[in-house]
Amino acid sequence: MLQLLSTDFDGTIVNHDTKPAVVPEMIAALRDLRAAGVKWAVNTGRTLGHMDDGLVREFALPVQPDYAIVEERDIYHREADGRWKPFGDWNARGAVLHDEMFRLAGPLLAEVLAYLERFEGVQNLYDKGRYIGCITATNGDMDHLCRFLDGLRARLPMFSYQRNTIYIRFCHEAYSKGTALGELARLLGLGHEAIFAAGDHHNDIPMLDGSFAKWVTCPSNSCEEVKLTVRTAGGYLAKGAASAGVVEALRHFGFWKNS
Numbered sequence: 001m002l003q004l005l006s007t008d009f010d011g012t013i014v015n016h017d018t019k020p021a022v023v024p025e026m027i028a029a030l031r032d033l034r035a036a037g038v039k040w041a042v043n044t045g046r047t048l049g050h051m052d053d054g055l056v057r058e059f060a061l062p063v064q065p066d067y068a069i070v071e072e073r074d075i076y077h078r079e080a081d082g083r084w085k086p087f088g089d090w091n092a093r094g095a096v097l098h099d100e101m102f103r104l105a106g107p108l109l110a111e112v113l114a115y116l117e118r119f120e121g122v123q124n125l126y127d128k129g130r131y132i133g134c135i136t137a138t139n140g141d142m143d144h145l146c147r148f149l150d151g152l153r154a155r156l157p158m159f160s161y162q163r164n165t166i167y168i169r170f171c172h173e174a175y176s177k178g179t180a181l182g183e184l185a186r187l188l189g190l191g192h193e194a195i196f197a198a199g200d201h202h203n204d205i206p207m208l209d210g211s212f213a214k215w216v217t218c219p220s221n222s223c224e225e226v227k228l229t230v231r232t233a234g235g236y237l238a239k240g241a242a243s244a245g246v247v248e249a250l251r252h253f254g255f256w257k258n259s
């Protein structure tokens with residue numbers, strides 16, 4: 001029985017190219033499923049503040065999630081007063097592992113910065129003085145960077161990254177949207193047969209390969225690697241874009257009907 005939805009946000013729930021950004025059926029489905037006891041987790045590369053900003057201000061969704069997995073890593077649940085609170089000790093344990101990874105990856109990250117000098121228009125991202133990722137001008141530049149990073153990873157396997165189009169965030173290899181979803185499921189006592197997941201880009205692949213969610217889907221705007229992952233996992237490749245595709249998948253799996 002379906003008990004948890006894990007959805008990416010940008011390109012999966014919200015469509016930045018259409019008005020409305022979220023189809024009315026998506027709102028109706030979220031309302032109906034949550035009323036039936038199904039929980040909704042937004043599983044995103046956004047920070048917690050940026051995600052809330054998107055849900056509440058930018059797109060003003062009338063339905064809000066029960067859980068948030070942010071920066072492809074940290075898990076939060078809502079307090080009774082509506083505020084987000086870390087769920088379990090996963091975030092704290094992850095912070096320790098990331099401190100260790102970034103310490104050991106120092107020389108590699110210096111090589112990354114040197115490598116990026118060949119590209120125009122790169123924006124390097126820092127958090128509290130730590131080099132955490134970058135934005136490239138084009139997807140082609142990011143393809144090159146990912147190949148370069150894959151080479152570096154042979155020297156420090158715990159060093160990994162999460163890519164979303166022209167954005168990349170460095171991370172410990174044990175942390176992804178997939179492993180965070182697995183931890184959320186463990187905390188909730190759910191098996192993968194109770195979980196539906198939807199996403200559209202590279203950073204969504206770890207939650208779409210069938211390991212953590214049985215019912216997987218991707219909207220039509222997904223990148224080819226995501227489509228291949230969903231197809232291989234026996235999931236549903238939607239014809240509609242973003243939330244129109246998610247609604248299509250909920251119907252396909254028999255989880256929601258129009259009332």
Ligand SMILES: [Mg+2]
Binds near residue numbers: 009010200201
């Ligand atoms: Mg996305």
